[in-house]
Amino acid sequence: MTRTHRLDCDVVHYAWDNATPPKLTIDPGDTVVMNCRDSSDGHFRRGMTSADMKPRAVKGHPLTGPIAIRGARPGDVLHIDILELIPGDLGYTAFNPGGGLLPEDFPEAYLKMWELDGTAAELRPGVRIPLEPFLGVMGVAPGEPGEHSTVPPRSSGGNMDIKQLTAGTTLYLPVSVDGALFSAGDGHAAQGDGEVCITAIETTMTATLRFSLRRDRKVSGPEFETTRPLSPRTNAGHHYVTTGIAPDLMEASKEAVRAMIRHLVEVRGLTREEAYVLSSVAVDLKISEVVDKPNWVVSAFLPLAVFG
Amino acid sequence: MTRTHRLDCDVVHYAWDNATPPKLTIDPGDTVVMNCRDSSDGHFRRGMTSADMKPRAVKGHPLTGPIAIRGARPGDVLHIDILELIPGDLGYTAFNPGGGLLPEDFPEAYLKMWELDGTAAELRPGVRIPLEPFLGVMGVAPGEPGEHSTVPPRSSGGNMDIKQLTAGTTLYLPVSVDGALFSAGDGHAAQGDGEVCITAIETTMTATLRFSLRRDRKVSGPEFETTRPLSPRTNAGHHYVTTGIAPDLMEASKEAVRAMIRHLVEVRGLTREEAYVLSSVAVDLKISEVVDKPNWVVSAFLPLAVFG
Numbered sequence: 001m002t003r004t005h006r007l008d009c010d011v012v013h014y015a016w017d018n019a020t021p022p023k024l025t026i027d028p029g030d031t032v033v034m035n036c037r038d039s040s041d042g043h044f045r046r047g048m049t050s051a052d053m054k055p056r057a058v059k060g061h062p063l064t065g066p067i068a069i070r071g072a073r074p075g076d077v078l079h080i081d082i083l084e085l086i087p088g089d090l091g092y093t094a095f096n097p098g099g100g101l102l103p104e105d106f107p108e109a110y111l112k113m114w115e116l117d118g119t120a121a122e123l124r125p126g127v128r129i130p131l132e133p134f135l136g137v138m139g140v141a142p143g144e145p146g147e148h149s150t151v152p153p154r155s156s157g158g159n160m161d162i163k164q165l166t167a168g169t170t171l172y173l174p175v176s177v178d179g180a181l182f183s184a185g186d187g188h189a190a191q192g193d194g195e196v197c198i199t200a201i202e203t204t205m206t207a208t209l210r211f212s213l214r215r216d217r218k219v220s221g222p223e224f225e226t227t228r229p230l231s232p233r234t235n236a237g238h239h240y241v242t243t244g245i246a247p248d249l250m251e252a253s254k255e256a257v258r259a260m261i262r263h264l265v266e267v268r269g270l271t272r273e274e275a276y277v278l279s280s281v282a283v284d285l286k287i288s289e290v291v292d293k294p295n296w297v298v299s300a301f302l303p304l305a306v307f308g
Numbered sequence: 309m310t311r312t313h314r315l316d317c318d319v320v321h322y323a324w325d326n327a328t329p330p331k332l333t334i335d336p337g338d339t340v341v342m343n344c345r346d347s348s349d350g351h352f353r354r355g356m357t358s359a360d361m362k363p364r365a366v367k368g369h370p371l372t373g374p375i376a377i378r379g380a381r382p383g384d385v386l387h388i389d390i391l392e393l394i395p396g397d398l399g400y401t402a403f404n405p406g407g408g409l410l411p412e413d414f415p416e417a418y419l420k421m422w423e424l425d426g427t428a429a430e431l432r433p434g435v436r437i438p439l440e441p442f443l444g445v446m447g448v449a450p451g452e453p454g455e456h457s458t459v460p461p462r463s464s465g466g467n468m469d470i471k472q473l474t475a476g477t478t479l480y481l482p483v484s485v486d487g488a489l490f491s492a493g494d495g496h497a498a499q500g501d502g503e504v505c506i507t508a509i510e511t512t513m514t515a516t517l518r519f520s521l522r523r524d525r526k527v528s529g530p531e532f533e534t535t536r537p538l539s540p541r542t543n544a545g546h547h548y549v550t551t552g553i554a555p556d557l558m559e560a561s562k563e564a565v566r567a568m569i570r571h572l573v574e575v576r577g578l579t580r581e582e583a584y585v586l587s588s589v590a591v592d593l594k595i596s597e598v599v600d601k602p603n604w605v606v607s608a609f610l611p612l613a614v615f616g
Contacts, residue, residue, distance in 0.1 A: 100599055152603035153553050160605055161597035164549065198599040217575070221567060226547045230609070235543065239534045241472065245461050249557035253598055259529060267525070285595040287606070289469035290561055291408055291506040295460035297468055298595065301538070 002029040009035045012062035012185070016148040016158065018141035018177045022068035025179070031083065031210040036135065036185045037062040039202045044092040046113060053094065053109035060150040061137050061159065065183030069211050072180035077214040078140055080171040080182070085133040087189040088204035089116050093197065093277050100198040101257055102276065110273045114201055116189050121201055121281075123274060129190045129282050129306055130233035134165040135207055136186030136200065143176035155221040161200070163191045168227040172219050182211065190281050194300075196257050197280035234282065234303035243288070244298045252298035253285055260300045268307075282306050310337040317343045320370035320493070324456040324466065326449035326485045330376035333487070339391065339518040344443065344493045345370040347510045352400040354421060361402065361417035368458040369445050369467065373491030377519050380488040385522040386448055388479040388490070393441040395497040396512035397424050401505065401585050408506040409565055410584065418581045422509055424497050429509055429589075431582060437498045437590050437614055438541035442473040443515055444494030444508065451484035463529040469508070471499045476535040480527050490519065498589050502608075504565050505588035542590065542611035551596070552606045560606035561593055568608045576615075590614050 007024050026032065038044070041062045044052075072078060091114035097107050114121040120128040139157030142148055153160045157173045165171060173180075187205025229235070242263060244255030257279055264275035279300070288297035315332050334340065346352070349370045352360075380386060399422035405415050422429040428436040447465030450456055461468045465481045473479060481488075495513025537543070550571055552563030565587055572583035587608070596605035 152600050153597070153605055154603065155553060159597075159600050160551070160553075161600060162549075162551070162605060162607055163596070164547075164607070164609075193594045193596055195597045195599055219567075221553060221563070222551045223567065223571070224549050226549070229543045229545065230547060235537045237537065239472075239538060241470075241532045241534070243468070243470070243530045245463060245468075245529060249561070249595075250598070253557070253595060255529070259527075259531065263531070285598070286501045287557075287561060287593040287595060288471070288501055289461070289467075289503045290558070290593070291503050292460050292467050292469060295462065297461055297470060299470055299472070301472075 004031040004033065007032050007034045007064055009037050009064045012037060012064060014060035014062060015150060016142055018145060018181060020066055022066045022179060022181060025068040025070060026211060027070050028212045031208060032067060034064045034184060034207045034209065036064045036187050036205045036207060038204050039186045040092065044113065046090055048111060048113055050109060050111045053096065053111050061186050063137060063150065063183040063185040066141060066181035068179035068181055069213065072175050072213055073178055074176055076175040077217055077219055078173045078175050078180045078182065079212045079214045081210040082165060082167050082169045082171065083210055084208040085167045086206040087116055087131060087133040087187055091116050091121055091189050091201040091203040093199045093201055093281060095197045095199065101196040101254060106276060112277050116203060121189060123278055126308060127306055128308060129201065131189045132163065132166055132231065132233055133189050133205065134163055135184050135205060136161045136188050138171060138184045140173050140175055141177050141181035157222050159186065160222060161191065161195050163193060164226060164230055165224060169224055171222065171224045173222055174219050192279065192281060192283040194285035195280055197276045199280065201281050234305050236305050238304040240302045240304060242300045245295050247294040249287065249296050249298060252296050256285065256298045256300040260302060312339040312341065315340050315342045315372055317345050317372045320345060320372060322368035322370060323458060324450055326453060326489060328374055330374045330487060330489060333376040333378060334519060335378050336520045339516060340375060342372045342492060342515045342517065344372045344495050344513045344515060346512050347494045348400065352421065354398055356419060356421055358417060358419045361404065361419050369494050371445060371458065371491040371493040374449060374489035376487035376489055377521065380483050380521055381486055382484055384483040385525055385527055386481045386483050386488045386490065387520045387522045389518040390473060390475050390477045390479065391518055392516040393475045394514040395424055395439060395441040395495055399424050399429060399497050399509040399511040401507045401509055401589060403505045403507065409504040409562060414584060420585050424511060429497060431586055434616060435614055436616060437509065439497045440474055440539065440541055441497050441513065442471055443492050443513060444469045444496050446479060446492045448481050448483060449485050449489035465530045467494065468530060469499065469503050471501060472534055472538055473532060477532055479530065479532045481530055482527050500587065500589060500591040502593035503588055505584045507588065509589050542613050544613050546612040548610045548612060550608045553603050555602040557595065557604055557606060560604050564593065564606045564608040568610060
């Protein structure tokens with residue numbers, strides 16, 4: 001007899017710490033409908049603009065949880081079926097000096113607020129991003145004691161920002177502590193592979209997740225399985241693609257995104273900031289080859305579906 | 309009045325050199341049906357096995373060309389419509405000590421010969437790779453004088469190994485010398501993003517390409533535009549995905565591929581070498597995020613379409 005639980009986000013936690021007591025304890029096979037705050041902890045509100053980007057203390061992602069799964073123990077695999085993801089109706093994309101892939105190119109803070117109508121978000125007239133919602137953060141408590149930042153992902157999951165973790169996907173995480181202690185947050189309504197400006201279309205999320213335990217297999221880090229073709233809403237048509245060719249994958253990534261920004265400005269008439277935002281929320285970075293010494297190729301794929 | 313030319317591969321060249329005289333001179337708008345040798349220059353033949361992997365001198369990719377386009381001059385963009393690509397009926401995938409993404413894991417040479425039936429290639433019973441053919445090498449002569457290796461890609465194109473350059477795609481290359489001097493080769497019947505073992509399903513290719521010149525735009529490196537959804541034959545179903553999480557994209561790529569090889573061995577029963585080959589010819593590396601300091605995520609996507 002499995003059950004469905006509800007878990008609100010009135011109280012959240014801002015760090016990974018395996019001493020954080022569970023907010024909910026469930027049996028394997030149970031489902032949880034979780035409400036998650038956005039990554040700004042509700043700071044960004046309708047009507048704000050870049051002028052509202054003031055320096056402020058940030059505590060980390062506000063996470064809903066932890067959820068303890070009865071019987072989970074180190075070495076198990078936590079099997080999470082992502083059943084449903086419902087984003088909020090307001091989103092934001094922002095960058096500050098010093099963050100993102102191209103901090104040297106974008107020294108000024110920038111904010112874009114989005115209205116989300118359930119299917120798309122408009123950057124400007126004629127540029128609409130199809131929504132493919134997922135949770136940027138899903139993870140279990142790390143084995144190491146103490147507080148750990150929510151920013152970097154790690155083998156226990158966390159801020160993975162993997163856009164393919166949409167509804168219908170099953171995520172596998174290695175359990176490090178008794179009860180597993182799962183938490184989630186950082187809802188994204190849409191994102192490109194790379195998340196290059198440092199934010200996606202950030203929003204609140206209501207997530208329905210089902211948890212079970214697997215002892216028939218081992219994983220050493222996050223693994224997952226999808227149940228539909230990838231990116232069905234953006235892979236519906238053509239792509240425009242730029243490349244970065246360099247002896248370092250980071251440098252190649254920067255070159256590819258810089259070429260994409262130039263393209264979006266020159267051919268599509270976007271501002272440079274709009275082009276960086278569009279690259280972050282819709283452009284996918286692929287490693288085309290990583291073996292032709294000394295130069296690797298990273299390609300940046302813009303789905304032309306965003307132009308309607 | 310445009311024309312269609314034929315260009316054989318009886319004589320090839322093995323280096324980029326803007327002093328190599330053109331084998332063919334065409335007008336903008338003309339089409340060329342080019343025959344291309346495989347990347348081993350015909351060395352690998354039906355019936356060969358890993359036991360035939362002997363050290364040998366390699367001259368570089370055998371390239372068909374150069375083709376001079378009348379009127380092309382430095383600063384122009386060469387516009388190449390990839391109209392048709394017909395792979396041969398025999399393929400190979402090989403790796404030698406010291407090459408590829410994981411040389412430390414695979415110290416022994418390995419060879420897999422493939423029969424190509426026009427739609428798929430079988431790794432072992434139950435594991436069939438859908439063919440999505442493209443040319444690993446397409447490029448124009450570099451501006452710098454002298455001989456340049458065909459192995460690394462560069463801003464003038466070359467060994468880009470970009471799997472999405474399939475028929476229907478338009479490639480843009482910046483012209484560095486009068487006539488552009490286009491050459492191509494290195495046919496691939498199928499490849500994953502990354503080409504991790506250092507070879508794809510390598511084969512001969514008959515390529516039909518149409519060339520024109522663009523002065524209405526500039527590119528500083530290769531760019532291209534697709535005209536259909538990406539990877540239609542492998543993105544038809546589910547994917548199994550492993551991740552690499554590390555402060556360096558190269559290390560993250562290695563971790564993701566090592567996890568994929570473990571998965572393929574443990575869950576799918578492949579040998580380690582078969583798993584490395586399958587990762588090279590069918591698994592796609594994506595940069596999931598490159599901004600969550602200090603850890604980046606590279607994800608390795610295995611299309612389950614290969615299991616029928």
